[in-house]
Amino acid sequence: MSAPEIVVIGCSWGGLKALRRILSGLPEDFPAAIAVAQHRDARSSEGLPAAIQSATSLEIRDVIDKEPIVAGRVYLAPPDYHLLVEPGSFALSTEGAVMFARPSVDVLFESAAVSYGEAVVAVVLTGANEDGAAGARAVKDHGGSVVVQDPRTAERGEMPRAALATTDPDAVLALDDIAAFLTNVCTVSTGGN
Amino acid sequence: MRTDHLEELELDLLLEGIYRRYGYDFRQYARGSLRRRVERRVQDERVGSVTALTDKILRDPAAMDRLVYELSINVTAMFRDPTFYQAFRDKVVPLLRTYPFIRIWNAGCSTGEETFSLAILLHENGLYERTRIYATDMNDRVLARAAEGTFPLDKMRGYTENYIRAGGQKAFSEYYSTTLGGAKFHSSLTDNVVFAQHNLASDRAFNEFNVVMCRNVMIYFDRELQEHVHGLFHDSLVNFGILALGRKETLQLSAYEDRYEEIDRMERIYRKVS
Numbered sequence: 001m002s003a004p005e006i007v008v009i010g011c012s013w014g015g016l017k018a019l020r021r022i023l024s025g026l027p028e029d030f031p032a033a034i035a036v037a038q039h040r041d042a043r044s045s046e047g048l049p050a051a052i053q054s055a056t057s058l059e060i061r062d063v064i065d066k067e068p069i070v071a072g073r074v075y076l077a078p079p080d081y082h083l084l085v086e087p088g089s090f091a092l093s094t095e096g097a098v099m100f101a102r103p104s105v106d107v108l109f110e111s112a113a114v115s116y117g118e119a120v121v122a123v124v125l126t127g128a129n130e131d132g133a134a135g136a137r138a139v140k141d142h143g144g145s146v147v148v149q150d151p152r153t154a155e156r157g158e159m160p161r162a163a164l165a166t167t168d169p170d171a172v173l174a175l176d177d178i179a180a181f182l183t184n185v186c187t188v189s190t191g192g193n
Numbered sequence: 194m195r196t197d198h199l200e201e202l203e204l205d206l207l208l209e210g211i212y213r214r215y216g217y218d219f220r221q222y223a224r225g226s227l228r229r230r231v232e233r234r235v236q237d238e239r240v241g242s243v244t245a246l247t248d249k250i251l252r253d254p255a256a257m258d259r260l261v262y263e264l265s266i267n268v269t270a271m272f273r274d275p276t277f278y279q280a281f282r283d284k285v286v287p288l289l290r291t292y293p294f295i296r297i298w299n300a301g302c303s304t305g306e307e308t309f310s311l312a313i314l315l316h317e318n319g320l321y322e323r324t325r326i327y328a329t330d331m332n333d334r335v336l337a338r339a340a341e342g343t344f345p346l347d348k349m350r351g352y353t354e355n356y357i358r359a360g361g362q363k364a365f366s367e368y369y370s371t372t373l374g375g376a377k378f379h380s381s382l383t384d385n386v387v388f389a390q391h392n393l394a395s396d397r398a399f400n401e402f403n404v405v406m407c408r409n410v411m412i413y414f415d416r417e418l419q420e421h422v423h424g425l426f427h428d429s430l431v432n433f434g435i436l437a438l439g440r441k442e443t444l445q446l447s448a449y450e451d452r453y454e455e456i457d458r459m460e461r462i463y464r465k466v467s
Binding site: 062063064065066067078080081082084085086089091092093094095096097102107110111114115 | 200223224225226228229230266267268269273409411412413415416419439440441442443445446
């Protein structure tokens, strides 16, 4: 099995808090890239990167089209765009909303699955809809791993529950345990410490 | 890193077949979004696979039309990114005032939301009368929709908010009439607009422009094709001409970066300097 190269995270309602919790638990030399689709309002979320940055020393930014994917950085889907993973870089799209969402978690997960296969770890966090369920399934189908936040520890459990209904995840974890898990799977298999 | 080889091969064969049969070149489109749209055609055409879609498209030009249409639709809004239009008014309009006649290329105009927004902005700043906007797209069906200038009524509330935040000076509803088919924008707004078919991937420069506006179109292209299109735009701009890209597009990845200066960094408005 190849080492995970990219962690894709989907979250909605309550996602900001959950993201901050996870990122604050990751080491500053985290060895994979992290891409996040957080449902966000096109009008009022310019400050999202800054709001998360204070939780971590990893560099956080809204993605610019065709930006290269670099390990140890955190990339956010910009408001009102879908974020797609291509081999080695990101792409953006203004295709229609998927399940009322743009960015869509499914679009991020599915494109990562096709481009990175088993080197993908997908994480489904808190949210009040079913986005991410189909994408988590695609990640599994392409040999990647799926982690779902334990719905009982989620501010809203609908999104994790929907993912659990379509996918047999590699782990169902309390929010507080996700950072350590990601650090382990991404570090151990690269042969690092 | 890896790709799923069989899926990739099927897509390659479809694009190669389309290019050789119809001359449309999608081979340098970014794969993620292209793949999603092709998958949608696979479903809607009720064929079982990309290979079966290839078979159908090669024999049925109507199926090809439907694919090109699918690839031409981008869901945007009038005055999307109101701050862009503010910046355009504050920083570009004063430059345009110095020209007796203004030519603008709205490249990849799709269904026309951006073209109408631009026409309204120029009108409110007294420049529309001496402007000609060339609104182009590769697909004649979306161009026909753009030229029609009718947009869904349920969008008008959001568009009105955008218009106000963009610094619009009137009641937005003055620009359209409510019809059964939707909000029909006044035809005077298209008096100085030329809608024409142009394919950025394969067609050449066709005029000299003071402004090239191409927002959220090149995001569907790979880096190589983007670079080709930057060459096309550079050739098409007069000296000190303006290039306007989408908010999340950058010249920084391009060799043309040095040929422009930034007019507004945040809104991706550039000026050709060499």
